[in-house]
Amino acid sequence: MSILEIIGGILIVIGSLFLFLGALGIYRMPDIYNRLQAGTKATTLGAMSLILGVGFLMPGWILKILIIIIFIAYSNPISSHALARAMHIRKRFMYFKNDEIDAYKEIDENNKHVK
Amino acid sequence: MILGLILSAIRFIKGPTAGDRTVALDTMTIIGVSGLVLSSYLFNRYIYLDVALVYGVLGFIGVIVIARYLEKAL
Numbered sequence: 719m720s721i722l723e724i725i726g727g728i729l730i731v732i733g734s735l736f737l738f739l740g741a742l743g744i745y746r747m748p749d750i751y752n753r754l755q756a757g758t759k760a761t762t763l764g765a766m767s768l769i770l771g772v773g774f775l776m777p778g779w780i781l782k783i784l785i786i787i788i789f790i791a792y793s794n795p796i797s798s799h800a801l802a803r804a805m806h807i808r809k810r811f812m813y814f815k816n817d818e819i820d821a822y823k824e825i826d827e828n829n830k831h832v833k
Numbered sequence: 834m835i836l837g838l839i840l841s842a843i844r845f846i847k848g849p850t851a852g853d854r855t856v857a858l859d860t861m862t863i864i865g866v867s868g869l870v871l872s873s874y875l876f877n878r879y880i881y882l883d884v885a886l887v888y889g890v891l892g893f894i895g896v897i898v899i900a901r902y903l904e905k906a907l
Contacts, residue, residue, distance in 0.1 A: 730871070737863070737864055741860055745843060753853060757857075758856075758859070761859075761864070764867070768871065772870050775874055779882065786886050789889055789890070793893040794893075796893075797859060797900070798859070800897055800901065801852060801855055801856065801859075801903075804900040804903040805850075805852045805903070807905075808903060808904065
């Protein structure tokens with residue numbers, strides 16, 4: 719057991735734990751926005767940690783592993799943002815009723831002359 | 834990790850709206866990519882990393898297309 723293998727094993731355990739917590743958040747949360755929040759951030763951290771752990775275990779593969787990590791780091795927020803905007807445009811049910819906090823509506827009204 | 838896959842699959846089946854199913858699909862894709870990378874370590878195959886990368890790209894494009902379709906912009 720070298721020091722790289724120990725670090726890689728710890729990272730893999732942390733990553734799989736965070737993946738499980740993200741899926742648990744998807745299952746338990748009451749609202750689509752909360753589900754998006756739980757399912758995207760925890761899953762991003764879990765996947766990046768797990769893949770980096772594999773990179774520590776196999777040091778020869780580090781280039782392609784860095785490519786996968788960078789791709790996950792920019793694709794996952796983009797997809798969650800697009801999904802949240804689509805759900806907001808369709809006016810989905812919100813669990814916490816709070817009409818004062820709606821930043822997207824002001825942006826809509828400011829951009830009305832553009833359309 | 835497999836338990837997480839099962840939980841998000843349950844949400845995928847019984848989700849009330851289309852957005853919930855899409856979120857669950859996104860999570861299942863990320864868990865699948867992680868599982869592919871982990872299996873590439875376990876079976877000691879370098880080529881599985883390519884499979885994981887292409888699967889991640891396809892899942893990302895699928896989620897983007899579904900989101901654009903849901904906001905009636907496609």
